[in-house]
Amino acid sequence: MTETKKERIDIHSYLAAFDDIPGTRVFTAQRARKGYHLNQFAMSLMKEENRKRFLADESAYLDEWDITPAAKQAVLDRNYNAMIDEGGNVYFLSKLFSTDGKSFQFAAGSMTGMTQEEYAQMMIDGGRSPEGVRSIKEGY
């Protein structure tokens, strides 16, 4: 056996580096744990009967889930940045904006502080440049 020793990734620096990306929350285990109930709530909207029940009384439906008051408020406000801060993930939350009849572009745009028109135009003009938004520390 002359197999070379496996090069291991240091998990601490692997995870820490994610905090250096501007305007981005990487869906790490820590976020996944925090957002477990919020994300499972969103998954429940994959059923038509649940969508109906949710839309009929959002607050009551949310009370059936073990989510924080902040997460509940974020859902009621359709504040996607706040939901992501509460551990939400956009693919889970897509069940919520789909229930509202909204698209990924709508949800993504709503998180940028731009109007929907401005965001759509930015995309048509080639999207957001990576210039200056790759790293906070290194500013490039």
Next chain:
Amino acid sequence: MARVTTGITSSHIPALGAAMQTGTSNNDYWGPVFKGYEPIKEWLKQPGNMPDVVVLVYNDHASAFDMNIIPTFAIGCAESFKPADEGWGPRPVPDVIGHPDLAWHIAQSLILDDFDMTIMNQMDVDHGCTVPLSMMFGEPSEWPCKVIPFPVNVVTYPPPSGRRCFNLGDSIKAAVESFPEDLNVHVWGTGGMSHQLQGPRAGLINKEFDLKFIDDLINDPEHLSLKPHLEYLREAGSEGIELVMWLIMRGALGDKVRDLYTFYHIPASNTALGALILQPEETAGEPLNPRKVMSGHSLATA
């Protein structure tokens, strides 16, 4: 003997499916995207090009898998798979018909090759799987080939490394080649290219990164496979990480490939879109004419 004849990459964004459903695929916005796929659709109709089976690598977007089960690599071994209801009702497309014999054969072979697969005997498939089928085959009443859905976790960190994906592709190739039936098998890698769907940085597109990625995928995949997750995140946006799935496709094609067709377009909704046809050099067909198509904002000079 079964063989992997072709690798195809495609975007799988739901907006493409919506454009077909709402009859807007010819408008100014979507027209160029669907036009860029036209040569692939035509190519697939030529004799010998239609696969018997597609191993369709995609990521489940919180549809079949919720927060309770997060398999890194899974393989659909069922007879058929229903389109998932992702919040707006299931996509109105045919059920995906599997190939359980080949799927189980691949699953067993991969496990013997040290890839610990999750085997799915019941699974709904979301836009990640069905949108590429729609883009390649249009709107038939049933899909023209069998499909083995192959979901990869790229949602909850850490996703598999590029290296792991590339090696997995190589093992899929070996598994297919040891299947006794004579089958034309495609491996499709879907998702990407650069895009970010969340946070104040949403809307990120990196044309330079994407074009280099395509070039390296064709010519230097060994090196490309070493790219760390952090670089995808910084350069290609938080959802650009889907591109590691293209390395599974590439790994299944062997050392040298010929690029028959490359299509790159900015923007499709929030994303930069790339669609390629690659074949192993030894058995490659003729490149399409034109061989490379860019459209939308990708044509603008930097």
